[in-house]
Amino acid sequence: MSEHYSISRRQFVAGASSALVAGAGAAAAEKKAGGRTSGLAIEGGPKAVTKTPSGGPRWGEPELKQLEAMLRQGSLFYWEGPQTKLLIERFQQICPRKYVQTCSSGTAALHIAVAAAGIGPGDEVITSPVTDIGTVIGVLYQQAVPVFADLGAGTYNLDVADVERRITPKTKAIIAVHLTGNPCDLDALKALADRHKLILIEDCAQAWGAKYRGRPIGTVGHFACFSLQNS
Template identity: 45%
Template sequence: MLMQSIGPVPFVDLSIQWDQIGAEVMPDLEKLFQASAFCLGPWAVAFEKQVAEYLGVKHAIAVSSGSAALHVATIAAGIKRGDKVLVPAHTFIGTIWGLIYEGAIPVFCDVEEATGNIDLTDAERRIEDGVKAIIPVHLYGQPVDVAGVLAFAERHELTVIEDCAQAIGARFQGRSLGTFGSMGCFSFYPGKNLGGAGEGGLVITNDDEKAKVLRSLREHGQGPQRYVHERIGYNYRMDGIQALVLGHKLKRLDTWTDQRRAIAARYAEALADTPLRLPAVVHGDHVHHLYVVRADDRDALKAFLEEHGVSTGLHYPMPLYKQPCLEGIASPSPEGYPVTEDWAGNGLSLPMFAGMTTPQQDRVIDAIHAYFEQVKP
């Protein structure tokens, strides 16, 4: 029976986080405006130090978005026009923008059935001349097979750039994601587990020289001397306001992650008796940025849930090799990508956010059970 006493369930509700931090953010925001510290500045410096300590890394370089982070990491890794880079076919397009901007060629790989992360067996088949790097994506907050990726990269002499846009706080064998590769890239888009009040991103590295290059690239290619530009650069600086908000939120990230894990565990238990294919926790500490189930009748289920006050999402319904903007740049292989097609065609993201109440989750669960009761033969 559907719970009608509970209002519609949003896909995400960020106002809950603001309710927790607003009172302490506002005085600092007043100070920031008084100091006119809008582009980088002391709050950005403080946040970089704070997040570097949290992740256990030497350098944290704050930038304007996750896509910007991946772009400057591509350049710092020495990837140039015509170079080829292995990437999962099932991910957000931001994973490959940096490659496209630099004239590099994404080589798409199929993904694991259980996780949606890059399938290293499939990647092995796609190794060819000119492949210089691999960008594993820790999709939905689930770590990739980190040990497998590192061994694969060493065997083929590839640079590893980790896409951690959805996975801050996740760990593999006790160590933060993003610290295993040459560089790790994060997004602070508002809906992320650690989200700003707008766009924001981060690159982390333990390499002193790469850190120097990354800091220059984000600020118009400028070196230590102001208005002396040592390389072609970009306006990828983080806003001070974003750094301020993120600093306050970071202190609560582990608590919010624990809440997400509890919600995921409850979904797993309550939906185990349905035909849904539920997400698995396979390669480390999942932080459940998204809770993506798979249903053979995904579109019908989505419509039913929306009709009954449950908002859902699709992450991601069109594989990268089918994107119109990539026609002529990267072509699908004749072997195809059957697992990617399954995730794209059947994946449905259920509401998942820190602060989600038990009655809200009950409404989601009840609506799903009601749908399958309705479609029983």
């Protein structure tokens, strides 16, 4: 959060929960007093979704056929297999980077990026405090120090001015997390990184397909890391 909104994460979570409760309470009070409501379920209207959604099948015949084709392949080196090549080809259609490498997870991708950036013991990497542990675990594995910057109010993405305040002679990189599909201010972060000769790593794990000023995320930083995790 920026200074103006400097509250702890715990306070934020508690505040957000009580705001939800307060919202429901206010609506109920308004209803009781005969005020106009929107008719939403939260304001006492009928439920829009009455049945619990069924999980539905997670795969069908096409996926089973592809899985079978993979299992019947002679080699376990799947990163050179036709499926991986196709994945890379299609990935490059949405994120046109020259060099694309698959690996086992978003966490592994971030670790590879941090290691490839030459980050080692005692180096500092500025990143977001609201993210998945996968963002920082590679930094720790390299015996470097994650430095958490404030986030922008309303975006929960890196506050560029605060990132700049936290740069020290030990800072080597910035990991910008595009939280919940919302791109960071990439132009400002790239300009800052260039000015201080820092590596900019984009953590795109939560933002497949998102665009920043018309450009696909993952195309501005020195590295971009994606995840195929379920959510």
